[in-house]
Amino acid sequence: MIGLSLMNVSSNKPTIGSRLTALFPIFDWMRDYQRTDFSSDLIAGIITAILLVPQGIAYAMLAGLPAEVGLYASILPPAIYALLGTSRTLSVGPVSIAAIMIASALSAPEIIDQGDPVTNAMILAAETGVILSLLSVFRMGTLVNFISHPVLVGFTSGAALLIMYSQLGHLFGIGKLSCGLNVDCFEDMFQRIKPVAMTIGILSVVTLIFFNKPLSRLLKHCNINAVLVTAISKSGPLLVVLVGALIASKLATGNGIVAPTVGSVPAGLPNFSIDLIYADTWQLLLPAAVFIALIAYVESIAIAKVTANIKRQRIEPNQELIALGSANLAAALTGGMPVAGGFSRTMVNFSAGAVTQMAMLIAAGILACAVLFFTDVFENILKTSLAAVILVAIAPLVKPYAIVKYWSYDHSDCVAAALTLVGVLTLGIEQGLGLGIAITLLSYLWRTSRPHIAVVGEVANTEHYRNIKRHDVTTWPHLLLIRVDENLTFANAGYIENYIHYEVIQRPELRHVVLIFASVSYIDTTALEALENLHTSLATNTIILHLAEVKGPVMDKLIQTSFLKKLTPGKVFFRTREAVTELAS
């Protein structure tokens, strides 16, 4: 079925139906939607909603925003994604890494001066949406490749450490920590620890850790239905948050609260708002929005692929840009914060049995009911409970071992990951990510600027030509065979030219140079000019330049230029063997 509909999309004459499906992937599954699918999606949707409520509130707090901003971001944005996204199970909403990036962006002094943080968060969401949409229009989604996997691991590890540090204060009922390495400040903090908050906080962490894996194992041991196991174990966060609120409200006396709470949450659905025209703020927030958009997209695609691959479904990167961009615009219009696909939530949704985005539509509906009818309950939620939820959710993202392990396979990848982590912790979130991207690009260019080149000779009595340094091969004093193992571009043209000249200088009897282009799929202008220069300078020394094994597409382009004419009396040989037969004798 999937294969068929995809083939429709990619066939030469798209039908109206297939076009509609490409624009709104929801039609892809809606047509064949079964009653059994719905019962699976219903259960998954409820379970995901149970997780989404505390996460929405917690990540809003993490971003330094009121609870409702996180809840609003969990209603319309996932519904819009359900309409437009190609993943059947991605759970779009507030996510932790984006939340700390939002916090970092909103806490810059020049942004604070711009007033209301909620408005600023909406602007950030709008910009994120616009950036993602523009990337889609220009089909530039592949540009997120800038962020290599090691840099992503370094970045998320660093960001997760920052998140954990930011939540420790809340866990102990102190509020935001901002001591740095000031010892006096820490002493002062100790004085301010609220014992009740701390006790609830630590118990919450222990409970959540227990719910995470030990409980599921225990329940599975008791032969309980798998979906029920997921439902129970994933209700940990909601349970912790609600029980915490209950205890605190019972303990509260006339003397005041025993631990800081989320505070009043307005009841009712968010209003549509388009009051976003603050040119200065837009400009100031733009750099942060670029990074948030990149990370939102990279993370979402990565997670979407994991579940899609298991089910042999396909993620269409460009459509994902549209879907995530629209989800963020929806967040901006309904008082939400920037959104992305959340890793843990998507895995919960998937393992709870979600078959389609119907699950997320159900979850969004439940969230809408929550803000309509249960905001009274949310008011009493303790910040210490939310800190516990965040800490337990975020801890697995810190992966020092993975970073160390990179070393054995590729030193430069390990260094890039480590420097990104250190950069995030010392320079700041965006700066650290920027540093990681810069390192990746530089080391990539450095590497491609030194391509593998080999002087080759003939393996006796065969048509094989191998590196003279590795194999015992026949060579000729007046014939030089050189194989270049990379595309010829500005990045390596100089290196290759230099290499060839060096080999030429060492061979006083040389008459012919044959470049073997078996691995060359592309020659850019700079490299073409380098080849022309090479031909000219060899010609002044009465050495003739030839080419061999030039691929079809490369030949097609060369024929359009005057290079092949200039090359005369040099030839283009179809196979290296032909060159040797003609020139070696």
Add this chain to the structure above:
Amino acid sequence: MIGLSLMNVSSNKPTIGSRLTALFPIFDWMRDYQRTDFSSDLIAGIITAILLVPQGIAYAMLAGLPAEVGLYASILPPAIYALLGTSRTLSVGPVSIAAIMIASALSAPEIIDQGDPVTNAMILAAETGVILSLLSVFRMGTLVNFISHPVLVGFTSGAALLIMYSQLGHLFGIGKLSCGLNVDCFEDMFQRIKPVAMTIGILSVVTLIFFNKPLSRLLKHCNINAVLVTAISKSGPLLVVLVGALIASKLATGNGIVAPTVGSVPAGLPNFSIDLIYADTWQLLLPAAVFIALIAYVESIAIAKVTANIKRQRIEPNQELIALGSANLAAALTGGMPVAGGFSRTMVNFSAGAVTQMAMLIAAGILACAVLFFTDVFENILKTSLAAVILVAIAPLVKPYAIVKYWSYDHSDCVAAALTLVGVLTLGIEQGLGLGIAITLLSYLWRTSRPHIAVVGEVANTEHYRNIKRHDVTTWPHLLLIRVDENLTFANAGYIENYIHYEVIQRPELRHVVLIFASVSYIDTTALEALENLHTSLATNTIILHLAEVKGPVMDKLIQTSFLKKLTPGKVFFRTREAVTELAS
């Protein structure tokens, strides 16, 4: 001879002699220096000096600096380069493109506030020297590859146009033009044109154009010795400048000068000066210095290669960084401006018969005599004459035709060149170059992120496997052969994964996927993880992933990881044929 000495340098156990030669390439030719070499070098040195005097003064004016700054930069810097450089004929000294970059850097308001432009120019030279030296220490010379040839052409065309515009005012005796597109201002300018200056200026341009090519052709026609032809035709600038000065001083009356002159030039050699400690200025000039260093290096290397290739000599890029870095430090210490290898001057030096850097040592000696004894003459040199010299020298650098021509071979290279030109003219010199570099990098990444991949099949009864879209080949419903024609990196891992998944989805009977790595020389961490993910997701669909034709170096690295173990029951086949034999049946 050259070959031999190079082999010494590159042999496994370097002798003290070869080490010395590597550090000071001057010893490479000094050892075998002949009397006949000296007579060639003497003539070339004199001819180059004849060109260097007016160029030194003119490019100083272009940079907005007093004449002596250009002359000083033509004494010690070329001498230092002669000691350290690997090119035998490169003429190091003030160059036009660097001069306009210096002018742009020094005319920024925050730099003007820092005081004396001469000190600022020296700081710029010191920074350029330090940057080039650092690039050498970290062996990062290849990073200048950022600047592709089309971007360089766009940049020099744009810079040359700016230079020409800047000199028009001087040509007419008005001084600096700064009208932009203001018509009133132009009218005012017309009023201020000095007729004598304009007449001398236009006549100078005509004379220089005549000296450039028509005169050499004429003289060659008369069977005059080639070196003498070069000497006569290259004395044009000096002649124009001196005759202009003579006429102006004769015409000068009590009413004042008829055209602006260079003004007093202090007699005597420059003092060694180390009074360069202005931390603020250093920081402010650093970005400009980075761009000047890049351009100085790129241009010098390009020119050095042209002459070296003709003579089968070798340019050692890293040693060039040291030589050019030291030359710029020498300029900074002796009151000079940043220096580089000049294109026209080097070609003059070469065609005048220079065999070694002795020619440039002689030229530097002549320049030293000039500042010792002839500064009185320089005082009367007219700015209009210098403008004529600059205009005629710079005009060939504007290459609109070359930029248009790029289109036919590579659209993106043409766009990069054109946008760099427009960027230089509208945004500024450094900004334009930065834009060009950014476009190059982005389009490079975009291209490598979409590598060539082909589903291949067997050409009947052969061992050849070809693209199913281009050839009539045998395929099997349960076996998919995919050939990837590029190294696997973060830049394309996602694209490749996506491509393979798409092909897999369309083949319901699929059991085996074989990736043919014949063109893959490198797999980075991100791509390795993508391969692992691919294996895992295929495995969940009971499809087995195999590899074929994995190159030695790639296999060496894979063996260090757990990937090959995880791949089981997938295999690594030496040849595609073996995979087909085993899996197709």
